[in-house]
Amino acid sequence: MKIALIQGRDQGSIQANVDYTVARIREAAAAGAEVVCTQEMFTTAYFCRDEDPNHFDLAEPIPGPTTERLQEVAALCGVVVVGALFERRAAGLYHNSAVIIDADGSLLGTYRKNHIPQDPAFEEKFYFTPGDSGYPVWKTRAGTIGVLICWDQWYPEAARLMALAGAEVIFYPTAIAWLPEEKAELGEGQHHAWETVMCGHAVANGCYVAAANRVGTEGESEFWGQSFVSNYMGQVMQRASVAEEEVLIADCDMRALEEHRRWWPFFRDRRIETYGEIDRRWRH
Numbered sequence: 001m002k003i004a005l006i007q008g009r010d011q012g013s014i015q016a017n018v019d020y021t022v023a024r025i026r027e028a029a030a031a032g033a034e035v036v037c038t039q040e041m042f043t044t045a046y047f048c049r050d051e052d053p054n055h056f057d058l059a060e061p062i063p064g065p066t067t068e069r070l071q072e073v074a075a076l077c078g079v080v081v082v083g084a085l086f087e088r089r090a091a092g093l094y095h096n097s098a099v100i101i102d103a104d105g106s107l108l109g110t111y112r113k114n115h116i117p118q119d120p121a122f123e124e125k126f127y128f129t130p131g132d133s134g135y136p137v138w139k140t141r142a143g144t145i146g147v148l149i150c151w152d153q154w155y156p157e158a159a160r161l162m163a164l165a166g167a168e169v170i171f172y173p174t175a176i177a178w179l180p181e182e183k184a185e186l187g188e189g190q191h192h193a194w195e196t197v198m199c200g201h202a203v204a205n206g207c208y209v210a211a212a213n214r215v216g217t218e219g220e221s222e223f224w225g226q227s228f229v230s231n232y233m234g235q236v237m238q239r240a241s242v243a244e245e246e247v248l249i250a251d252c253d254m255r256a257l258e259e260h261r262r263w264w265p266f267f268r269d270r271r272i273e274t275y276g277e278i279d280r281r282w283r284h
Contacts, residue, residue, distance in 0.1 A: 001143045001169060003208075004028035004036045005248040007227040007240045009216030010045040014058070017043045018066055021083075022073050028247050029077035034103070034142035037082040039214040039227075040150050040175040041096065044086060049219045051126040059088035062110050067099050075105025080140040082147055084173035087112070089129075096128045096149055098173055103141040111136065113149040114158065121179055121221050124151070135161040143254060146170040153198055153211070157278070163205035164267070169252055172198065172211040177221035191224055199234035206232050206261045208252045215243050232260050 006024045011017045021042050028036045040046075043066055047055040060066060066085055074081045080103050087097035087110070096113040112131030116124045135158055137146045146162030146169070153172050162170055176194060178187045195211075202209040208231055215225040228239040229250035238250040261267075277283055 001252045001254055002032050002034050003169060003171075003210055003229065003250055003252055004031070004033035005210055005212035005227045005229070005240070006036065006038050006042070007212060007215055007225055007244075007246045007248060008039060008042070009214060009223075009245060010218060014043045014066075018069055022069060024247050025070075025073050025079065025081060026077060028249065029079045031247070031249055033079060033249055035080040035082065035140065035145065035169070035171075037147075037171045037210060037212045038084050038173055039212045040084045040173040041086050042084055042173075042214075045218050046175045046177075046214070046221065046223070048124050048127055049121045049221060051123050055127065056088075056094060059086045059094050061089075062087050062097060062099055063107060067101075067107060070099065071101050071105040071107060074101045074103060078103045080142050080145070082145070082171050082173065084149060086127075093129055094127060095131060096124070097131075098147045098149060100138045100140070100145070100147060102138075108138045108140065109133075109136060111147045111149070113152060115151040115155055117151045121177070121219070135165065137162055137165040137167045139166075143168050148172050150174045150176060153194065156201060156204065159201035159205055159209075163207050167205075167207055168254060168257060169208040169210060170201065170205075172209070174211050174213040174227075175223060176213055177218075177223040180220050180222070183222070187224075191226065195226070195228060195236070199230045199236065202230040202232055203234040204266065206257070206264060206266060208232060208257070210250070212248075213240075215241075215245060232257055
């Protein structure tokens with residue numbers, strides 16, 4: 001499965017962002033990609049840096065105008081598209097979502113971000129309702145994929161549930177940044193933790209993991225790019241730059257993945273009868 005990650009910056013408007021992304025999807029398809037994944041909320045700037053109810057006007061329904069554009073380019077290019085955008089489900093009900101579109105242009109489904117952060121410059125609980133779509137996977141023309149979004153990256157339960165449902169590649173559309181008051185002291189460690197935890201998901205679940213981050217500075221937030229693809233041994237196969245717009249392409253060997261799972265049978269050796277307390281908030 002040849003996959004592509006679009007690492008871009010905000011182009012200034014929804015229309016410009018969609019046009020830019022459609023052009024990058026065409027570019028990836030021309031390079032042989034079978035699945036193309038955007039960054040988190042690719043249609044807009046990362047508006048969650050503050051709490052402003054006017055930003056709700058940026059949301060759109062699914063299906064909607066952006067979904068239709070992605071369906072058109074998917075069918076035209078014969079590629080699977082994972083497109084992450086701001087969803088208006090109803091008045092007062094909004095989600096941070098991703099649509100999964102098959103290579104014939106059909107809309108396979110929507111994943112809604114389950115884990116919603118709340119930090120300075122990441123005021124997401126103000127905007128997003130936690131997802132209620134569970135942890136589905138999709139059987140696409142290219143293979144079986146899972147999709148999680150940004151803050152979901154830190155939760156091994158989410159990756160495990162998708163792997164148990166058959167995901168061969170888990171995609172993580174992302175918008176993660178450094179803040180100027182933290183970068184000098186904490187920036188290197190923050191990036192290391194971010195990449196390492198996802199590589200760990202790849203190892204523990206015997207799958208490929210692909211994270212598409214954005215670049216550029218918006219307000220004081222410096223998005224750190226470095227989109228990457230990890231193989232099932234936690235080795236980074238491809239990594240994009242810190243600051244440049246790129247289309248990152250990687251080959252994921254499904255036959256090698258099958259062979260790996262035979263020799264590292266983590267699913268076989270799980271002691272599921274001992275995990276009953278995992279659904280508790282805390283054990284004390």
